[in-house]
Amino acid sequence: MKYLIILTFLISYNGLSQNASENLKSRINIDRIKLKPTGYTISNKDTFYFNQQRFKDLSSFKYNKETLPNFLKHYKSSVFFNSKKHSSRVYRLLQWKTPIVIYFDKSIPKKIIKKVKAFYSKIEDIENLSISYTNTIDKANYRIQITDETFNIIPEEFGITKELEKQMFFFTNCSYSIIKDNSNGIVACTLKINRKQLSNNDNILLNLKQGIFFSLGRFHLNYSLNPEESLTSVLYKNSDIMSDLDSSILRLHYYQLYNRHIDGTDFEQLFQIN
Amino acid sequence: MKTLAVFIIILNISMPSFSQKKHKHKTRNYVPISWYKTTYKTPLTKKDSLNFKFNDQDTLVLITNKMKTIGTFVDYVYKDSLFLNEYKKIAFNHKNDSLDYNTTMKYWKNDIKLFFSKSVSKKERKSILSFAREISNKVDSLTIYEAKNHEDSNYVIYYTGDYEYEQNLKNYNRADFWVYWNNNSNQLYKGSIKINNQKFFSESLRIAEIKKLLFQSLGYFKLSNNYNCDSYFSNCHSNNKQITDFDYELLQYHYCYGICKGTSLETFEAQHESVKNMMKEHDHAIHKFHYPNY
Numbered sequence: 079m080k081y082l083i084i085l086t087f088l089i090s091y092n093g094l095s096q097n098a099s100e101n102l103k104s105r106i107n108i109d110r111i112k113l114k115p116t117g118y119t120i121s122n123k124d125t126f127y128f129n130q131q132r133f134k135d136l137s138s139f140k141y142n143k144e145t146l147p148n149f150l151k152h153y154k155s156s157v158f159f160n161s162k163k164h165s166s167r168v169y170r171l172l173q174w175k176t177p178i179v180i181y182f183d184k185s186i187p188k189k190i191i192k193k194v195k196a197f198y199s200k201i202e203d204i205e206n207l208s209i210s211y212t213n214t215i216d217k218a219n220y221r222i223q224i225t226d227e228t229f230n231i232i233p234e235e236f237g238i239t240k241e242l243e244k245q246m247f248f249f250t251n252c253s254y255s256i257i258k259d260n261s262n263g264i265v266a267c268t269l270k271i272n273r274k275q276l277s278n279n280d281n282i283l284l285n286l287k288q289g290i291f292f293s294l295g296r297f298h299l300n301y302s303l304n305p306e307e308s309l310t311s312v313l314y315k316n317s318d319i320m321s322d323l324d325s326s327i328l329r330l331h332y333y334q335l336y337n338r339h340i341d342g343t344d345f346e347q348l349f350q351i352n
Numbered sequence: 353m354k355t356l357a358v359f360i361i362i363l364n365i366s367m368p369s370f371s372q373k374k375h376k377h378k379t380r381n382y383v384p385i386s387w388y389k390t391t392y393k394t395p396l397t398k399k400d401s402l403n404f405k406f407n408d409q410d411t412l413v414l415i416t417n418k419m420k421t422i423g424t425f426v427d428y429v430y431k432d433s434l435f436l437n438e439y440k441k442i443a444f445n446h447k448n449d450s451l452d453y454n455t456t457m458k459y460w461k462n463d464i465k466l467f468f469s470k471s472v473s474k475k476e477r478k479s480i481l482s483f484a485r486e487i488s489n490k491v492d493s494l495t496i497y498e499a500k501n502h503e504d505s506n507y508v509i510y511y512t513g514d515y516e517y518e519q520n521l522k523n524y525n526r527a528d529f530w531v532y533w534n535n536n537s538n539q540l541y542k543g544s545i546k547i548n549n550q551k552f553f554s555e556s557l558r559i560a561e562i563k564k565l566l567f568q569s570l571g572y573f574k575l576s577n578n579y580n581c582d583s584y585f586s587n588c589h590s591n592n593k594q595i596t597d598f599d600y601e602l603l604q605y606h607y608c609y610g611i612c613k614g615t616s617l618e619t620f621e622a623q624h625e626s627v628k629n630m631m632k633e634h635d636h637a638i639h640k641f642h643y644p645n646y
Contacts, residue, residue, distance in 0.1 A: 175581065176591045216554045257526060257551055260587035261577055266557050268550075337588060338577045 134334045136348040141326045153327055156297040156310050158342035171340040172256070172296045173331065175263040177208035180290075181218035190279060193318075194286045200320045206332040207294070219266045220293070222286065224273050229253045236301055236312050246313050248288045248299075251275050256293060262339055267293045284316050291324065295331045381419070382412035392419060428627055429610030435601070436624060438576075442585055443606055444617045445574040453618035458531070458572040459606060461539040464496040467505030469514040471549065479559045480509070480566065487570070490600055493607045494570065506542050509562060511549040518544035526551055529565040531572055538614035543569050560593060567595075571606050 141149055154160060159169040182191050191211075198209055212218050231249040232238050244250050251272040257265045269289040275282045291297065291309040303311040308323045340348075382405055388396070396413065403414040431439070443457040466484065468477050477498075484496035499505035508517040516522050520530045524546055531543040545565045552558045567584040568575060581590035584599050595603075605611065612623055 175588060216556055218554060219557060221553050255551060259589040260575060261589075263581075263588045265561075265589045266552065268553060337581070 133336070133348055135350075136330070136333065136345075137350075139330055139333050141330070142322060146323055146326060149323065149326055152300060152303065152308070152310075152323060153330055154342060154345065155300050155302070156327060157295060157331065158345065159298045161342050163341050163343035165342070168341050169298070170262050171331070171336065171345065172258060172262050172264055173335060174207065174294065175335050176219065176265075177210060178220050178267075178294075179218045180209065180211050180220040180222065181213070181215045182211070182222045183224040185224045185273075185276060186222065186282065186286075187276075187279065190283050190286065193283055194290070197287055197318065197320060198290065201325060201328055204329055204332050206335050207328060220269070221267070222269045222271070222289075224276065225270045226273055227253075227270060228272060229270075236299075238312070243313055245281065246284065248285060248292070248314075251281075252285045252289055254289050254293045256296060261337055264293075264296075269293060280316065284314060287316070288314050294328060297327065381415045381417070383415055385411040385413050388413045388415070427610050429605065429608050431605060435605075438578075439602055439605060440617065440620070441576060442573050442602060443571055444620075445572050453621075454616050456538040456614060456616050457606070457620070458533050458538050458540050459613055460494060460541075460570065461537070462506070462541065464494075464507050464543070464570075465499035465505045466496060467499045467502045467508045469508070469510035469517070471511040471514050472509055473555060476555055476559050476562070480562055483563050484566070486595070487567075487603070490595075491604050491607050493609065494603075507544065509545045509547075509566075511547050511558075513549075518546065521546040524548075527561045527565065529569045531569050533572070540569070540572065545569070560589075560591075564593065567599075570603065 143149070146152075157169070157171055159167075161167060161169045195211065201207060201209070215221065229249060229251060231253075232244065232247060236247070238244055238247055251274065252270060254267060254269040256267045259265055269286075271282065271285050271289070275285055288309050297310050299312050300308065300310045301312045306315045306317070306321075308314070308321055308327075310324070310327075385396075385404075392415070400413055405412040405414075444455045445458075446452050446455045464484075466480070468480075481498055488495045488497070502508065502517075510517050512525065518530050521528060521544060525548050527545070527547045529543060529545045531540050533540045545562055547558055547561055549558060552561055564584065567573075573585065575585055575587040577587050579586040579598070580596070581588040582592050582594055583596045584593060585602065612619065615623070
């Protein structure tokens, strides 16, 4: 439809309705007054502000440097796959920014579910990470699904040749898929496990523990680690307790929530804020 | 036709008087000559040329009061620069995130008529329509409602596995929207949302995603990292997404006719600068947009 827009100035000398000097008064930007860890907006007639997120200096993060001398190396490998800002493929940090609510497929044995819950209860005190469980799928943002789909993805570089190792390897019988938002926040996840794993309680427990862990930050497998060390090991050895390395990875990962993309280069710079 | 933004200067001259008699106003209305030629059928005469005025590089033609009253006048809506800076980042969605002053804002001129495919549950439909009603009630010039038949709609919401209503979304396997706009007026006229209901496995996830995409498609907005995740203009997900006061202020501004609609960023900035300069120069002034064929 044809239309023209005209801006009309009605200039009078005897004072008509709009008072320009009043109108031109800017709203107050109090960005520097209130500091909150995440962006925040208030807007009304008088105020309008938002905060740029101010990140914590990661050098204030505490972990056991004696028992975990290579911790940061492992973390960067798991999260960024050792990539940097200008790498040919850049891996960025992914986080859950909302509480995780897990729904287990009905066919998974209750005693297995109980063990998984007990295992992850160790991370209940991580400030920005929350995991709970539901029996109602509509309340969940994390679905664990038993499926007839086959996966069997074993990269050659992992050097897995033995049949037993193949069966232990997570991606032989499982897969997980996450939905992320535009700020690299994880919105939802589906962890799929092939039905045949139900026939072996050890295998399905291993798959569940490892799959859930990967999806807490799209952590990558780390083939330089020994099996017993971490859930990110290529061949994780089952344990009732989460290792210090794994819980430290989660603690650092959720030390703060990021409202923007963080790559390997950004991450290193976060150790030099102050 | 390409949207034109033209200035009319109406000089409203009053004669100061100390009596109790009502002031007499003498008003003279001028329009740029180019605009005069495209709008009025009356040819310019020698007499007209005697009344020409010159404003910067524009020749202004004196028009009669009758000519002036064609169309609708809408008050210019003043916003401070802080707000306008945020507005520009959201309303002008630059291709490849690269600042381009030719980027235009987009808006829906006609009502949005939503058609839901059969896979969309009653609960989901109800929730989306309630969200749409809330927006329609609070934002002038923006109306969203359900169309029972696909042929009566201009916006389709469907899931993977349904009939592929929008071929451009064929290869999208998560969730996204697709909108069309008229290149001349930058008016949005058709849209679709497609959701993969396997990945968005619950009603609550699907509802949240559809609301987010629908809101974004109301102006083909660019979302920002700078806002609290609860805001619909924020890039990040939140379980507590709501149309915040800021969201409403921005959306209402986008849909109010007190700004030029469908313009490029360059025009938008030039107009605001011009009006604000005028406001600074004249303590008392009324600024209006005129829509001749509105």
